[in-house]
Amino acid sequence: MTQALTQAQAQALALLRERGPDPDAESALLGQWLLTQAGLDEAGGLVTVAPGSAHDSVALRGERLSGTAHRVPWADEAERIALLLDGRVVAVERAHVTIHPRANLAGDARDTVVFEDARAQPGAGMEPDELLMRGALTRIALMAGALDRVYEIAVRHAGERRQFGRPIGAFQAVQQHLVTIAQQAALAGAAAATTARRPGGFEIAAGKLLANRAALSAGRAAHQVLGARGTTREHPLGQLTCRLWAWRSEYGDEHRWSTTLGAAVARAGADSLYPAITGGSTVVSL
Amino acid sequence: MLRFASSELSDAELALQGEVREFLARSLPRGSFAPGLGMAAARDQDFSRALAARGWLGMALPRRYGGSERGVVERFIVVEELLRWGAPVRYHWVADRQTGPLILRYGSDAQRERFLPAICRAEVSFSIGMSEPEAGSDLAAVQTRARRADGGWRVSGTKLWTGGAHENDWFVVLCRTSDEDDRHQGLTQMIVDLHADGITVRPIAYLDGSEFFNEVLLDDVFVAEELVLGEVGAGWAQNTSELALERAGPERWLSSYLVVEQYLRERGAADERARAALGEALAGWWGIRALSLSVARLLDAGQAPAAESALVKELGTRFEQDVLDAIWRLVADEPDPASESLFERLLAAAILGAPSFTIRGGTNEILRSVAARALRA
Numbered sequence: 001m002t003q004a005l006t007q008a009q010a011q012a013l014a015l016l017r018e019r020g021p022d023p024d025a026e027s028a029l030l031g032q033w034l035l036t037q038a039g040l041d042e043a044g045g046l047v048t049v050a051p052g053s054a055h056d057s058v059a060l061r062g063e064r065l066s067g068t069a070h071r072v073p074w075a076d077e078a079e080r081i082a083l084l085l086d087g088r089v090v091a092v093e094r095a096h097v098t099i100h101p102r103a104n105l106a107g108d109a110r111d112t113v114v115f116e117d118a119r120a121q122p123g124a125g126m127e128p129d130e131l132l133m134r135g136a137l138t139r140i141a142l143m144a145g146a147l148d149r150v151y152e153i154a155v156r157h158a159g160e161r162r163q164f165g166r167p168i169g170a171f172q173a174v175q176q177h178l179v180t181i182a183q184q185a186a187l188a189g190a191a192a193a194t195t196a197r198r199p200g201g202f203e204i205a206a207g208k209l210l211a212n213r214a215a216l217s218a219g220r221a222a223h224q225v226l227g228a229r230g231t232t233r234e235h236p237l238g239q240l241t242c243r244l245w246a247w248r249s250e251y252g253d254e255h256r257w258s259t260t261l262g263a264a265v266a267r268a269g270a271d272s273l274y275p276a277i278t279g280g281s282t283v284v285s286l
Numbered sequence: 287m288l289r290f291a292s293s294e295l296s297d298a299e300l301a302l303q304g305e306v307r308e309f310l311a312r313s314l315p316r317g318s319f320a321p322g323l324g325m326a327a328a329r330d331q332d333f334s335r336a337l338a339a340r341g342w343l344g345m346a347l348p349r350r351y352g353g354s355e356r357g358v359v360e361r362f363i364v365v366e367e368l369l370r371w372g373a374p375v376r377y378h379w380v381a382d383r384q385t386g387p388l389i390l391r392y393g394s395d396a397q398r399e400r401f402l403p404a405i406c407r408a409e410v411s412f413s414i415g416m417s418e419p420e421a422g423s424d425l426a427a428v429q430t431r432a433r434r435a436d437g438g439w440r441v442s443g444t445k446l447w448t449g450g451a452h453e454n455d456w457f458v459v460l461c462r463t464s465d466e467d468d469r470h471q472g473l474t475q476m477i478v479d480l481h482a483d484g485i486t487v488r489p490i491a492y493l494d495g496s497e498f499f500n501e502v503l504l505d506d507v508f509v510a511e512e513l514v515l516g517e518v519g520a521g522w523a524q525n526t527s528e529l530a531l532e533r534a535g536p537e538r539w540l541s542s543y544l545v546v547e548q549y550l551r552e553r554g555a556a557d558e559r560a561r562a563a564l565g566e567a568l569a570g571w572w573g574i575r576a577l578s579l580s581v582a583r584l585l586d587a588g589q590a591p592a593a594e595s596a597l598v599k600e601l602g603t604r605f606e607q608d609v610l611d612a613i614w615r616l617v618a619d620e621p622d623p624a625s626e627s628l629f630e631r632l633l634a635a636a637i638l639g640a641p642s643f644t645i646r647g648g649t650n651e652i653l654r655s656v657a658a659r660a661l662r663a
Contacts, residue, residue: 155661172651175658182661183601186290190576193292206569254566261568262561270551274370274543277571278295278303 005199009033013196016138017145021108021243023048023074029138034082034131038089038123045079047091048072050113051135051250052084052128058115060085065092065120068112071250075099075111084131089123106242129201129286135251136208137199143211143247144192146240147185147218153237154181154225168225177221184214184221200281202264205257212254215244260286288594288660290580295363302360306367309340314373321372321628323636324541326498329453330374334408337368343382344406347390351398352406358585362578366536372544376450381405384531385412385458389477392516392524397477401456415459415478415502416525417447423652426469426522430461430504432476438510439463441476444503451480451487451500459504460525463518473521477513478504494623494638527590532647534581534595539574539602541643542610542636548629549613563612570605578602593660596653603643603650610636 005013012025023046031047050056050069058067065083075081076099082091096118104110158169158178168174191207219241223230230237252260264286265276276284295303313336322328337343345361347353365383368375386405389397404410421427430443441461448457457478464472480487484507489497516524546567555561577598584591614621614633623634644650 159662169658169661172655172658175661176654178661179597179600179654179657182288182657183597186288186577186597187573187601189290190292190573190580194576197292197294203572205565206572209566209569210573255562258562258565258569259558261565262555262563263565265564265568266550266555266561270547273547273550273568277568277575278366280572 003199005196010196013138013141017141017148017192020145021142023077026073026138027078030131030134031078031080031082033134034084034089034126035080035091035123037126037130038091040089040091040121040123046074046077047080047082048074048078049131049135050081050083052131058083058085060088060090060120060122063120063122065090065115065118068114070112071102071104071110072113073111074109075113076101076109081113084126084128087125087128089126091121091123092118104243104246106239106246108243108246110246132251133199133201133204136204136257137195139247139251140188140195140204140207140211141192143215143244144185144188146244146247147181147188147211147214150218150222150237150240150244151181151185153240154178154222157226157229174225177225180221181218181225184218188214188218198281201286202261202276202280202284205252205261205264205286206280208252209254209257209261212248212257215241215248219244288597289584289589289591290577290594291583292576292580293583295359299359299363303363303367305340306342306364310367310371310373314371319372319374321544321632322374322376323372323544323632323639324369325375325379325537326541326635326639327369327372327376328374329376329450331377331408331411333374334378337364337378338406338408343378343408344386344402347386347402347406351390351402353386353402358582359579362536362582366540366575369536369540370543370547377411378405378408380414380450380454381410381412383535384414384528385456387531388458388475388524388528389515391527392475394512396512397515401477410456411450411454413448413450413454413457413480415445415448415457417445419444419446423649425460425525426473428460428462428473430459432461432463432474432509435508438508438512439476439514441478441504441507441509444501446501447490448487448500448502449498451502452489452497454480456480457502458515458528460521463521466519470522472519473525474518475515475521475524476509477515478507478509482507482509484508492638493641494635529648530590530592530595533653534578534591534598534602536575536578538599538647539571539578539605541603541606541639542613543571545610545613545629545632545636548632549616552627552629553616560616563616566612567609570609574598574602574605593657596648596656599647600650600653600657606643607640610640 012028015025027046030049032042035042050072053070056069080091098114100112161168188211191210195203195207264284268284341354342364344353345356432439432441459476459478463474466472484505486503488501490499621634
């Protein structure tokens, strides 16, 4: 399952971590990657991927697609929409579908796409988990980057904001929040760095789990540090935390990844437990 | 900004890891000994000697003192394997981790010649003489006092929580040698013989009834001038650098590891709740280990990552408690300390040991304050 990233994909992943969500980078890492894997032509404009929601009802009959796909990022801007249906990749032109704009918690486009006997291009087969892992890889990078910025915002605010005659960072109770944020940002950062280097199943599962947990605890701590100021629509903290919460649910929540990881090491047995912690996907496959 | 850079182990480092695993599987096979929980493992000088014979004690010490000059990351790899195996590390633990490097850095040539080769051969054992009844987290409040005497010093006072004082040979005592306006001045470290005249060791029963910790009374104990460690009056800085050696290593996140491994061995992961707990634990170890390893890399690069170490220890010790709780929740029966099941015995021992995870080597509250000083824009 470990598939090394091409140089272009590695650059796109680094860009997600440095700058946040970006349709082109995501297209390179997910949409175009999916088409290439399926033997379809990846050349051309933006390819977005329907992540596959439990509420989706899409069926392929011959080369015609019908039904509804939910939570599709930037569907309106894309040239093509790629889906993984019953273990098979399909691509549909944007022009052949109807789009109902929807958004995630942060206001980023997560559209509903309706296919009505739309002409589809079927490609080769793929394990559904492979897309889930690729998607999680992108979310780990995004979340680690967002947490780095959350950390910077919280530390700067704690040093500048004065109450009771001193910077609030002088209070131990506030310092403890900063420590939590630093720890969680460091964990997510380690997850992003390791998965970028070695995008194996074990690493991605563990990494998404850590990023998800970090999103919750660091987000909560940062909002406490910023107080009411962090809760407005224009403050950069709010946009970051809203995105973190949205990404927490995308491409595998904690339950999904913890049970997958737990089942994999249970299969491998107790003697493989520590080797798995040190060797990850070189020891255990999901 | 904090410096954590994740890294992979090199081929040479992986080879060392393989050697240690092979050694443990052969010389200390599962089922042939009672595994311990991290640093709280058994004491076995013969086992420590076997490690010494392979060059796995004093790994960061120079060859001319019997060390193997292999650095912090390589010691990390060896220690990690020993702890997760539950190996009996107690005889050499303090000497190998901190007293050896401390004497190398601050000791006289004579002290180095006298103690370091013996540490590397597992022929001398050390305790830590820092805490006192009135000096816990606030270590500068130590009241043990040394007064000049003919040829050395006379030391009086009380040390507390001195692990292994009843079974070890020496301890490094932080004491006051003069009164200064700045209470961080006037402190000195001395290497004190635990069998000297005037020393009384009184055991303190821990929660589980074991008597590893002690109160050590020093009543006019003579310490020869050549056993003063480093500079008279500079003990605070030395002690701080010694504490840095105690933080962020694998012993700060592996204390409850064997509970999880043995749970899996005896009970499997039959239901989803167990698999989720196991997956959460794995992810936690995987992430914390990456941070802990990156601190070891910083130390090898000659840096002094005090804040990073404090952050990792605070995170790791809380994780040790959380992971234990997650496994405990999977068990309906009350854990029996005398159970026939090794898992149950380990669980019971870990439950009783857990309160000390977040206290020993600096409480989490102190560690957060240490780390917070580095968290500035």
